[in-house]
Amino acid sequence: MSDPSFAILLFVFSTFMVAGLVKGVTGMGLPTVAMGLLATQVPPHEAASLLLLPSLLTNLLQLAAGPDPVGAMRRFWPMMTAVAIGALATAGLLAGDAARHATAALGAVLVVYALFGLSGRRLVAPLRAERWLAAPVGFVTGAITGATGVFVLPAVPYLQALGLEKEDLVQALGLSFTVSTIALGLGLALSGGLEAHSLGGSAAAVAPAFLGMAIGQRLRHAISPDGFRLAFFAGLLGLGLYLARGG
Template identity: 70%
Template sequence: MPDLAPPFLAFAFLTFCLAGLVKGVTGMGLPTVAMGLLAAVMPPATAAALLLLPSLVTNLWQLAAGPDPLGAVRRFWPMMAGVAVATTAAAGALSGDDARLASAALGGVLALYAALGLSGWRPTLRERAGRRLAAPVGLVTGAVTGATGVFVIPAVPYLQALGLEKEELVQALGLSFTVSTLALGAGLALHGGLPAPAIGGSAAALIPAGLGMAAGTKLRRVIAPETFRTLFFAGLLALGLYLAATAAG
């Protein structure tokens, strides 16, 4: 665990407030923002351990609040199975000794995700193609999650391409992120990357994450979501490039 000096605690508190704010406005982004910022001051495995409980609690709520949680599980179980297996297996890369490699991979994934978001690219998939790709997408998403702690590539573009209704998409994202969080926690524990102090820190992070989500929910009513997403992706692109360049240097 990093030094628990007041400056670090303040930084972590503000990080989870910001991550929760993004989650409240857009319905996603808490692990992405938290991993990106925390990985700049600590090993990626430690950052991933700290975000486990805030991510799990907020995404379980998102899943349960949707129109048909059990229906979502039945529909997307092949993808979720791939996510669970690959994330658990690949988490050794995140908790390994080469933290610089994990930081570089994290930076690359953040930059790619941000570039896709800024481009306005909206892929589409026919139903049959979506079914065929479900398990492969889950496996690739799990591999990326295990190596970087970020759940979004390629799961988010894939789910967006299926043409789901708004509430169905939000629920499917909640399911995907919930499974990813549980599998990441299991993988880190299996590979020795989940120290007991990190669990306590993760529980404490629920407070600023919850405050941020509450503020984000209110902010969503007064700011255009597209404007917020543009600012979010621009900041994420800069952060990803910074992490990748720092790790490479």
């Protein structure tokens, strides 16, 4: 994308509008949607680079808007530390010799996440299990983040399983996605997969992401949550199958 065409620029703008809208409605999904759509047109490491700033800024806002950001950091620091370690350990896969497999891996992760979402199941993790589950869940989440650019598994099901109140859950997701984004960006930089023109594109993607997010927040109370969830995960399933096959 060093010399992108108008069609690619329009595609990137539209991608972040849609990804921001999903995040505005659900509180998550911007990196997942953006990474999945972008990977159909650009190499995985460039897709991951483009989502860095929109993901970081929207998730910092989500974290700061929560009821107790400092309390969330104190509670979840073992998980967040493990996320960072896992992402740094695998981020080179997006830009290295194994990059050709990253698209297929991304598709597989999207398929698994979509099937879990469509099942409507919610796992339950007792609070006493949090002490020993946090670090393994964080490391696996970070490792998948570094290898595919997707932050959701297994962090989202795990945080949902803790039975957090809605605002606390949204805040915890914001914290997890923020740490994942920072670790992914650092890992890409250390592995040589982060290029200046991609950062410029990432900065340009901030505006459509926030615009989409604002629209999504307005739509949140006007649409059926179940209908939106079904459409969202069905779309992810189709996209994941396409990427897994193409990869």
